[in-house]
Amino acid sequence: xxxxxxxxxxxxxxxxxxxxxxxxxxxxxxxxxxxxxxxxxxxxxxxxxxxxxxxxxxxxxxxxxxxxxxxxxxxxxxxxxxxxxxxxxxxxxxxxxxxxxxxxxxxxxxxxxxxxxxxxxxxxxxxxxxxxxxxxxxxxxxxxxxxxxxxxxxxxxxxxxxxxxxxxxxxxxxxxxxxxxxxxxxxxxxxxxxxxxxxxxxxxxxxxxxxxxxxxxxxxxxxxxxxxxxxxxxxxxxxx
Amino acid sequence: xxxxxxxxxxxxxxxxxxxxxxxxxxxxxxxxxxxxxxxxxxxxxxxxxxxxxxxxxxxxxxxxxxxxxxxxxxxxxxxxxxxxxxxxxxxxxxxxxxxxxxxxxxxxxxxxxxxxxxxxxxxxxxxxxxxxxxxxxxxxxxxxxxxxxxxxxxxxxxxxxxxxxxxxxxxxxxxxxxxxxxxxxxxxxxxxxxxxxxxxxxxxxxxxxxxxxxxx
Numbered sequence: 001x002x003x004x005x006x007x008x009x010x011x012x013x014x015x016x017x018x019x020x021x022x023x024x025x026x027x028x029x030x031x032x033x034x035x036x037x038x039x040x041x042x043x044x045x046x047x048x049x050x051x052x053x054x055x056x057x058x059x060x061x062x063x064x065x066x067x068x069x070x071x072x073x074x075x076x077x078x079x080x081x082x083x084x085x086x087x088x089x090x091x092x093x094x095x096x097x098x099x100x101x102x103x104x105x106x107x108x109x110x111x112x113x114x115x116x117x118x119x120x121x122x123x124x125x126x127x128x129x130x131x132x133x134x135x136x137x138x139x140x141x142x143x144x145x146x147x148x149x150x151x152x153x154x155x156x157x158x159x160x161x162x163x164x165x166x167x168x169x170x171x172x173x174x175x176x177x178x179x180x181x182x183x184x185x186x187x188x189x190x191x192x193x194x195x196x197x198x199x200x201x202x203x204x205x206x207x208x209x210x211x212x213x214x215x216x217x218x219x220x221x222x223x224x225x226x227x228x229x230x231x232x233x234x235x236x237x238x239x240x
Numbered sequence: 241x242x243x244x245x246x247x248x249x250x251x252x253x254x255x256x257x258x259x260x261x262x263x264x265x266x267x268x269x270x271x272x273x274x275x276x277x278x279x280x281x282x283x284x285x286x287x288x289x290x291x292x293x294x295x296x297x298x299x300x301x302x303x304x305x306x307x308x309x310x311x312x313x314x315x316x317x318x319x320x321x322x323x324x325x326x327x328x329x330x331x332x333x334x335x336x337x338x339x340x341x342x343x344x345x346x347x348x349x350x351x352x353x354x355x356x357x358x359x360x361x362x363x364x365x366x367x368x369x370x371x372x373x374x375x376x377x378x379x380x381x382x383x384x385x386x387x388x389x390x391x392x393x394x395x396x397x398x399x400x401x402x403x404x405x406x407x408x409x410x411x412x413x414x415x416x417x418x419x420x421x422x423x424x425x426x427x428x429x430x431x432x433x434x435x436x437x438x439x440x441x442x443x444x445x446x447x448x449x450x451x452x453x454x455x456x
Contacts, residue, residue: 189315
């Protein structure tokens with residue numbers, strides 16, 4: 001087929017450049033994720049405080065970050081901040097912008113994880129004489145973690161995909177470099193197919209891992225809900 | 241800072257809002273049609289190959305970035321002679337990706353309907369398709385609504401990406417105005433507010449619909 005022939009004929013030229021830019025994509029993704037993780041912990045901490053102003057500020061931040069497109073936030077950081085006397089490189093702008101947005105998503109993940117631990121656990125721990133910090137560390141956290149791992153991986157995957165938006169502020173990551181290769185070669189279909197395949201090869205295994213974790217870590221009570229297991233039994237029989 | 245300039249920003253952004261709403265509604269419609277159609281097929285079909293094909297579509301489109309996919313559609317198809325306008329490419333691109341998301345949403349909605357409902361429908365003599373249409377589907381749709389709302393909010397934000405293929409929506413108008421006036425901070429700040437208003441409106445109306453449809 002013509003299509004694959006063209007890809008094969010050019011792969012020696014394209015792939016090295018794409019892989020180099022892929023490194024930028026990965027640095028962007030991992031950097032933003034780590035920063036977002038720390039920010040999210042801070043947000044969650046603020047939200048759990050008794051102080052009303054702190055709680056309000058955290059909630060306002062999360063609402064803002066979730067309601068505005070990442071592209072707008074990247075533009076604000078990259079193009080508008082210099083007007084206020086602060087010039088950041090495009091890479092740094094991208095990492096900070098992505099982290100600011102994903103902090104809000106991850107904060108929601110942490111909250112959902114903590115909320116999923118039944119209230120009785122906390123009450124029981126406190127009444128058995130554990131201090132609040134011990135309760136959190138020994139009882140709540142270990143149970144909350146199992147609810148957060150899968151959503152964290154899913155967020156990592158969508159952060160990887162969203163890192164492509166950094167192309168629009170000229171960060172030389174995979175999507176931007178593919179566009180450059182496209183304008184040199186005039187073979188957009190082949191170039192972007194290869195790009196899509198590269199993204200897919202990174203994102204898909206991670207999505208599968210997330211799904212596997214989700215199924216593994218489900219609480220026993222949820223796993224054996226009677227109607228569901230009856231269905232699974234039937235499906236197993238049907239497919240056998 | 242004068243009023244004429246502010247009026248200009250508002251006019252440019254409002255012109256963009258129209259296009260953003262068009263792209264959102266169009267892509268949402270495409271996504272719901274694909275999602276509901278494929279989820280129904282997935283629910284009723286027995287053949288393994290059908291499930292596998294749907295799975296491939298979902299996994300492929302859920303794991304590549306929207307921007308890459310839009311470039312693929314807009315630039316890639318033009319190269320093989322299928323020239324889509326930027327609006328059609330935007331609606332189709334976001335709609336196809338949304339379809340993959342919506343299949344999973346509707347599928348889990350349909351599967352969350354207790355199995356007893358389907359069994360009871362079958363035992364009173366409804367055909368499988370009638371049981372699906374009259375019993376499972378209405379309940380499944382209601383269960384899918386919250387996730388669909390989340391997706392819709394995400395979609396409004398994703399429409400900002402179609403500025404990259406020159407569809408004249410909010411982000412595109414904002415960028416043009418910046419190129420003319422260099423008032424970067426003010427214009428992008430207003431843009432952020434416009435998107436915030438749009439996403440809040442979508443989220444609000446969907447949670448309203450959810451409350452209306454809640455089972456007592």
